[in-house]
Amino acid sequence: MMVNIAELNTGIGKEVSFAFEASAEAMDAVSEGCTFEAPIVVRGKATNTGVCYRLEGIIACRKSFACDRCLEPCTEEQTVEFSEDFRRSGDGGSEDANVFEGDTVDITGMVRDTLLAAQPLSNICKPDCKGLCPVCGANLNHGDCGCERFVPDPRLAALQQWKKDFE
Numbered sequence: 001m002m003v004n005i006a007e008l009n010t011g012i013g014k015e016v017s018f019a020f021e022a023s024a025e026a027m028d029a030v031s032e033g034c035t036f037e038a039p040i041v042v043r044g045k046a047t048n049t050g051v052c053y054r055l056e057g058i059i060a061c062r063k064s065f066a067c068d069r070c071l072e073p074c075t076e077e078q079t080v081e082f083s084e085d086f087r088r089s090g091d092g093g094s095e096d097a098n099v100f101e102g103d104t105v106d107i108t109g110m111v112r113d114t115l116l117a118a119q120p121l122s123n124i125c126k127p128d129c130k131g132l133c134p135v136c137g138a139n140l141n142h143g144d145c146g147c148e149r150f151v152p153d154p155r156l157a158a159l160q161q162w163k164k165d166f167e
């Protein structure tokens, strides 16, 4: 994903738009919790701010995963925004800016990092997913399996046993 910013050299406030499509494999976008289905689409614009080159836009993709609670396969459309400042190497400026050389900015790494950083710690099919029954393994989103899932407090159970023995 190479953005040619040669046009921006003519002045402050100049903009150039860009659009890319790439597979997750080509971008090395590997997440433990999910798979990004091809293609990952990136659209945005680059602006000469006078201090740096700002590249902003959106990353759109569809990811597939197994729900962390009920293990059902799911797909989800995802859109992630980005806005990053780049500087031509040798132009000085802050150390944390992304650096490029010549008139071409490679945003592949930035897009990948932004997409991966936007992933939640757990992927679930819906916010109120009921998960699996710990007794029989049934998917509780499909209805109750009828299992006794109440786990009594062991101290309370001991007390009840003691009372029973006493009677």
Ligand SMILES: [Zn+2]
Residues within 6 Å of the ligand: 067, 068, 069, 070, 071, 072, 124, 125, 126, 129, 130, 131
């Ligand atoms: Zn689920």
Ligand SMILES: [Zn+2]
Residues within 6 Å of the ligand: 133, 134, 135, 136, 137, 138, 145, 146, 147
């Ligand atoms: Zn059950």
